[in-house]
Amino acid sequence: MADGKKIRITQTGSAIGRTDDQRATLIGLGLNKRHRQSVLDDTPAVRGMINKVRHLVHVDEEAR
Template sequence: MAEKKTLKVRQTGSPIRRDSRQRAQLVGLGLNKLGRERELEDTPAVRGMIRKVSHMVEIVEE
């Protein structure tokens, strides 16, 4: 069975003065403080959440 692909995401921007929907996207990704990193499963849903807050996160190369 093939391994599930994962993405490592780091928060680089603050949610202060951002729309509440963008803050909710960060919380959904498990991010809420600058510099936090999470390893998430590479699914279309997660990709969409990352796209919504792309100005506040970066994908870390492994």
């Protein structure tokens, strides 16, 4: 997790039928509908959120 590194997160799965905490995690990542993308700093907190909903998102590493 290099300083200033960014990651692009794309939502690939629907939040329908998911638990409330998974829905809230998607919203916290800036996602709420399929195929939406969000570019965030690569931090341990963001990585933990991605890990929680890893079955609903796709992660692309981006060079700064």
